[in-house]
Amino acid sequence: DGKVTQSSRYLVKRTGEKVFLECVQDMDHENMFWYRQDPGLGLRLIYFSYDVKMKEKGDIPEGYSVSREKKERFSLILESASTNQTSMYLCASSLMGASGYEQYFGPGTRLTVT
């Protein structure tokens, strides 16, 4: 079975720092996703990429940007971290087309911004 890996399980950053969250998948999936998970709010889509160098805003893109230079890697960037970005961040990937394909998730990165 393939895997989705995320660069860190836990991360602590200071307000104003630039933060990079990395995600790598080994399943040759076209689609990659970044979600934010908060208690009582479920998973909210931040950004979505369906191909290298292609990206699409999700429901809550403000304060975030993404980069996809290679098919297997999708990075989430917090340009200037703020305390309200303290959260669990989940990366996922899936095959493109025929939307019944499941999404495969990474283990998550719990980010704390102080």
Next chain:
Amino acid sequence: AQTVTQSQPEMSVQEAETVTLSCTYDTSESDYYLFWYKQPPSRQMILVIRQEAYKQQNATENRFSVNFQKAAKSFSLKISDSQLGDAAMYFCACTSRDDKIIFGKGTRLHILP
């Protein structure tokens, strides 16, 4: 806008008993898929079961089955013979446009020994 609603934030069930988690959804898509995902404590989210909307037959995976009521836009998950390893957050989800998925807010399931 598409929505997925899980009305039970938390539930508890005795080990070996049966429990049903509720989910309703709203979509304007004519062709869509529904999912239940499981997120155990400190572990990765995994797919439990998938239902294709055009199929009338309810999906089953071992002890997990769904009750899919298309007209009512209801998609509940039944877990039979509950085990301690079933303790997790469960998310109901529905496909949206362009391979995206809309998730509900989750139901935390506790298994009582």
